[in-house]
Amino acid sequence: ANIVLLPGDGIGPEVTQAAKAALGAIAKRFGHEFAISEALMGGAAIDATGEPLPAKTLAACQEADAVFLGAVGGPKWDKSEKRPEQGLLAIRKALGLYANLRPAVTHPALYDASPIKADRLEGVDIMVVRELTGGIYFGEKEEGTDAAWDRCAYSGEEVDRVLHQAARLAKKRGGKVTMVDKANVLATSRLWRRRTEALFAEHYPELELEFLLVDAAAMHLLSRPASFDVLVTENLFGDILTDEAAMLVGSLGMLPSASLGNSGPGLFEPCHGSAPDIAGQDKANPFAALLSSAMLLELGLGLTEEAQILKEAVYDCLTQGQCTGDLGGKLGTKAATQAVLARII
Amino acid sequence: ANIVLLPGDGIGPEVTQAAKAALGAIAKRFGHEFAISEALMGGAAIDATGEPLPAKTLAACQEADAVFLGAVGGPKWDKSEKRPEQGLLAIRKALGLYANLRPAVTHPALYDASPIKADRLEGVDIMVVRELTGGIYFGEKEEGTDAAWDRCAYSGEEVDRVLHQAARLAKKRGGKVTMVDKANVLATSRLWRRRTEALFAEHYPELELEFLLVDAAAMHLLSRPASFDVLVTENLFGDILTDEAAMLVGSLGMLPSASLGNSGPGLFEPCHGSAPDIAGQDKANPFAALLSSAMLLELGLGLTEEAQILKEAVYDCLTQGQCTGDLGGKLGTKAATQAVLARII
Ligand SMILES: CC(C)[C@H](C(=O)O)[C@@H](O)C(=O)O
Ligand SMILES: CC(C)[C@H](C(=O)O)[C@@H](O)C(=O)O
Numbered sequence: 001a002n003i004v005l006l007p008g009d010g011i012g013p014e015v016t017q018a019a020k021a022a023l024g025a026i027a028k029r030f031g032h033e034f035a036i037s038e039a040l041m042g043g044a045a046i047d048a049t050g051e052p053l054p055a056k057t058l059a060a061c062q063e064a065d066a067v068f069l070g071a072v073g074g075p076k077w078d079k080s081e082k083r084p085e086q087g088l089l090a091i092r093k094a095l096g097l098y099a100n101l102r103p104a105v106t107h108p109a110l111y112d113a114s115p116i117k118a119d120r121l122e123g124v125d126i127m128v129v130r131e132l133t134g135g136i137y138f139g140e141k142e143e144g145t146d147a148a149w150d151r152c153a154y155s156g157e158e159v160d161r162v163l164h165q166a167a168r169l170a171k172k173r174g175g176k177v178t179m180v181d182k183a184n185v186l187a188t189s190r191l192w193r194r195r196t197e198a199l200f201a202e203h204y205p206e207l208e209l210e211f212l213l214v215d216a217a218a219m220h221l222l223s224r225p226a227s228f229d230v231l232v233t234e235n236l237f238g239d240i241l242t243d244e245a246a247m248l249v250g251s252l253g254m255l256p257s258a259s260l261g262n263s264g265p266g267l268f269e270p271c272h273g274s275a276p277d278i279a280g281q282d283k284a285n286p287f288a289a290l291l292s293s294a295m296l297l298e299l300g301l302g303l304t305e306e307a308q309i310l311k312e313a314v315y316d317c318l319t320q321g322q323c324t325g326d327l328g329g330k331l332g333t334k335a336a337t338q339a340v341l342a343r344i345i
Numbered sequence: 346a347n348i349v350l351l352p353g354d355g356i357g358p359e360v361t362q363a364a365k366a367a368l369g370a371i372a373k374r375f376g377h378e379f380a381i382s383e384a385l386m387g388g389a390a391i392d393a394t395g396e397p398l399p400a401k402t403l404a405a406c407q408e409a410d411a412v413f414l415g416a417v418g419g420p421k422w423d424k425s426e427k428r429p430e431q432g433l434l435a436i437r438k439a440l441g442l443y444a445n446l447r448p449a450v451t452h453p454a455l456y457d458a459s460p461i462k463a464d465r466l467e468g469v470d471i472m473v474v475r476e477l478t479g480g481i482y483f484g485e486k487e488e489g490t491d492a493a494w495d496r497c498a499y500s501g502e503e504v505d506r507v508l509h510q511a512a513r514l515a516k517k518r519g520g521k522v523t524m525v526d527k528a529n530v531l532a533t534s535r536l537w538r539r540r541t542e543a544l545f546a547e548h549y550p551e552l553e554l555e556f557l558l559v560d561a562a563a564m565h566l567l568s569r570p571a572s573f574d575v576l577v578t579e580n581l582f583g584d585i586l587t588d589e590a591a592m593l594v595g596s597l598g599m600l601p602s603a604s605l606g607n608s609g610p611g612l613f614e615p616c617h618g619s620a621p622d623i624a625g626q627d628k629a630n631p632f633a634a635l636l637s638s639a640m641l642l643e644l645g646l647g648l649t650e651e652a653q654i655l656k657e658a659v660y661d662c663l664t665q666g667q668c669t670g671d672l673g674g675k676l677g678t679k680a681a682t683q684a685v686l687a688r689i690i
Contacts, residue, residue: 085529115465115567136481136497141532146501148536152481153494182581184430186481186495187488194490215588218563222460222592236527240585243560247567 001034001301004064004265006041006057009084010274011284011333012070018286018337019068019293025344026297026306041091042072042084042274052087058094064265066300067095068293071274093133096261098158099165100132100238101295102271103256104245106225109318113327114250116222124248126221126228127173129166130238132259134158135188137235154188154234159195165260166232167204174229176208180217180237192234214241221245246271253285253326254318256292258299268296282332285324290314290340313343346379346646349409349610351386351402354429355619356629356678357415363631363682364413364638370689371642371651386436387417387429387619397432403439409610411645412440413638416619429619437477441606443503444510445477445583446640447616448601449590451570454663458672459595461567469593471566471573472518474511475583477604479503480533482580499533499579504540510605511577512549519574521553525562525582537579559586566590591616598630598671599663601637603644613641627677630669635659635685658688 005020007013020036027034039057046052052072061067069091072084091097106114106124114121131154139151163179170177179196181189193211200209212220214237221228221241225248233241246255255271270288278284291314298307322339323329331339350365352358365381372379384402391397397417406412414436417429436442449471456463476499484496508524515522524541526534538556545554557565559582566573566586570593578586591600600616615633623629636659643652667684668674676684 083529089530115461117460117462120460137530139494143532143535145539147499148532149484149496149498150531150533151494151496154492156491182584184428185434187486187493188495190488191493215584218585218589219592222567222589237585239527239560240563240582244563244567244589247564 001032001065002063003034003036003296004060004067005036005038006067006069007038007044008041008070008072008274009043009074010071010276010279012042012072012274014280014282014284014333015270015286015289016068016070018333019289021337021341022290022293022310022344025341026310029344030306041069042087043074043077045087046077046080046082046084050082052082052084053090058091061091061095061265066265066296067267068296069267069269070289071270071272073274074276089137091267092259093138095264095267096133097259097267098131098133099162099260100130101169101258101260101299102128102130102242102245104128104249106249107315107318110250110254110327112250114248116225116248120222120225121248123226126225126245127169127230128238128242128245129162129169129230129232130242131158131162131233131235135235152186152188154191156191156195159192160199161262163196163199163232164203166230167200167207170207170230171204175206176210176229178210178212178228178231180212180214180231180233180241182214184213188234217241218244221248242271251285251327253288253324254291255288256295258292258295260299266296266300268292268300282334283324284333285326286333286337287314287318287323290337309344313340316343346377346410347408348379348381348641349405349412350381350383351412351414352383352389353386353415353417353619354388354419355416355621355624357387357417357619359625359627359629359678360615360631360634361413361415363678364634366682366686367635367638367655367689370686371655374689375651386414387432388419388422390432391422391425391427391429395427397427397429398435403436406436406440406610411610411641412612413641414612414614415634416615416617418619419621434482436612437604438483440609440612441478442604442612443476443478444507444605445475446514446603446605446644447473447475447587447590449473449594451594452660452663455595455599455672457595459593461570461593465567465570466593467571469570471570471590472514472575473583473587473590474507474514474575474577475587476503476507476578476580480580497531497533499536501536501540504537505544506607508541508544508577509548511575512545512552515552515575516549520551521555521574523555523557523573523576525557525559525576525578525586527559529558533579562586563589566593587616596630596672598633598669599636600633601640603637603640605644611641611645613637613645627679628669629678630671631678631682632659632663632668635682654689658685661688
């Protein structure tokens with residue numbers, strides 16, 4: 001398999017090294033051949049080429065079987081004309097990555113770290129499926145000094161394909177889908193609701209289907225998190241709700257993500273961002289990158305057992321306290337990665 | 346003063362009775378004359394007149410010094426052509442109520458009820474100022490079977506006036522304003538950011554100003570709630586974040602709101618909604634309605650001392666456990682209201 005790594009900015013390169021090492025260890029243990037290469041992305045790409053997503057990088061990604069991204073962005077580019085995040089939005093669109101999967105799974109070792117009470121965290125295992133290439137992110141917009149507007153648009157097809165993705169996941173999980181919208185106000189939400197009713201009635205009558213308004217969802221994610229299984233929603237709501245759900249887990253350093261299209265490579269990325277304040281200090285928590293690598297193995301390459309081994313290694317380290325300071329451990333990025341690798345070999 | 350009550354639907358009429366009784370008790374104690382009348386709104390108005398906001402109701406509100414709304418909506422009207430919520434959106438727009446104030450104040454008696462850990466709840470006193478008559482709520486929209494779109498638009502003036510409102514509140518409070526947007530993606534958010542920078546530099550250089558992306562805000566509201574003072578944001582973000590912040594308080598039954606314009610009456614409303622499942626059973630918690638009445642006294646009629654007395658009476662009942670079942674007490678709606686009134690007379 002051909003894997004492209006995009007280290008990016010801040011702590012991105014450090015956690016990408018962790019991912020690379022883990023993919024190497026898995027390949028060795030299972031006798032796979034992974035051709036791993038690196039390409040420029042984000043601020044690093046702006047500095048080197050003037051573009052956040054250089055054509056060469058995109059071409060390499062399009063050829064790949066899976067893409068791993070470390071993180072992009074940082075204060076260095078806050079006032080620059082081209083911004084690192086534009087590269088992120090551009091690669092999502094260019095690779096057609098319409099389904100963003102963000103699992104929020106709690107673990108007893110992190111109950112203390114979460115602002116949410118421990119009794120609510122038991123058994124929380126939510127898979128948020130966020131639409132990633134439509135909505136207000138990619139609509140027409142206009143910006144003046146005295147006024148501005150953004151357009152949120154969805155086609156029925158854009159809605160259906162991500163609903164199918166969510167439903168397929170639910171069939172392999174708890175069998176429940178919660179669709180989140182603002183149907184009492186938005187036309188696009190009413191489209192989402194109608195398409196959801198029709199699609200689930202026709203294709204997935206066996207699944208439990210729940211509708212929730214986005215404001216209520218922001219409450220219920222905290223008051224009854226364990227009752228969610230798959231939560232599917234449009235782009236902007238997904239952006240907000242996944243970050244809220246992250247608080248359940250207790251650490252941004254434990255949150256992986258996968259962005260998938262219909263064909264072509266998926267993009268796998270830790271959710272923590274570039275954390276420029278701790279970059280280059282061997283402090284970054286590599287676990288989100290390692291869990292993202294596990295998603296890459298499973299969803300990108302279809303290597304389920306390999307993914308399971310890597311995931312278990314990470315959680316075993318967490319349970320044993322072999323982790324970085326943000327999780328209450330004493331290890332640096334490299335030592336925490338080594339602790340995981342030692343459980344794979 | 347001339348006060349119009351809109352009881353509305355579900356538990357709306359019951360909590361409106363509580364508000365009416367409290368306003369009466371305050372009038373008596375302080376020797377004020379309140380002319381209190383009632384008008385139809387929401388589902389009740391649809392049933393009686395076919396319209397969620399009858400012209401007669403709107404006219405009565407426009408003549409008033411302040412308007413109190415119980416709650417609107419319920420499953421009865423879920424499939425009806427006109428919906429109760431349309432009345433709510435219409436009255437906001439018609440009265441020019443562009444600033445929605447939702448305080449989220451924690452109290453030790455409710456720490457157990459909140460899903461958030463008690464140590465984070467200490468000293469939380471957030472005033473969310475949500476823009477209420479612009480943005481994607483009131484933009485052009487189009488809805489078809491195969492596609493739909495909504496437009497989010499803001500003018501600089503719409504942004505400035507609600508920023509002024511937030512800044513004036515901050516001056517009387519902790520002196521800090523957090524402006525929440527999604528400036529890395531939305532043109533309207535960049536307008537908000539630019540207007541905020543300019544307006545605070547010119548008019549409020551003494552205030553502390555913080556910018557936060559909406560996804561980060563959804564996290565920080567949970568991880569560091571006590572660090573917020575005034576949070577100002579656009580309509581849709583405000584809808585989501587106020588409901589999330591409600592979880593800090595621990596009970597929807599303790600959340601008041603005020604919606605204000607530049608001139609004309611304000612609208613004061615508990616945030617709990619119509620709760621049709623417990624309507625008519627003397628179970629509804631009247632405290633949010635009573636705290637909304639306190640906001641009506643203070644912000645609607647300028648009666649600061651009166652407002653303070655009413656607020657203290659409510660919190661004293663809460664501390665003494667003289668409250669409804671949702672707050673761990675044993676009283677019904679009427680008895681809990683009486684407990685508050687007994688502290689006013
Ligand atoms: C950086 C930003 C554009 C991006 C988004 O809003 O999608 C990020 O918040 C995310 O969730 O991946
Ligand atoms: C009922 C609905 C239209 C309304 C809104 O979204 O504004 C409600 O959620 C609120 O926050 O007052």
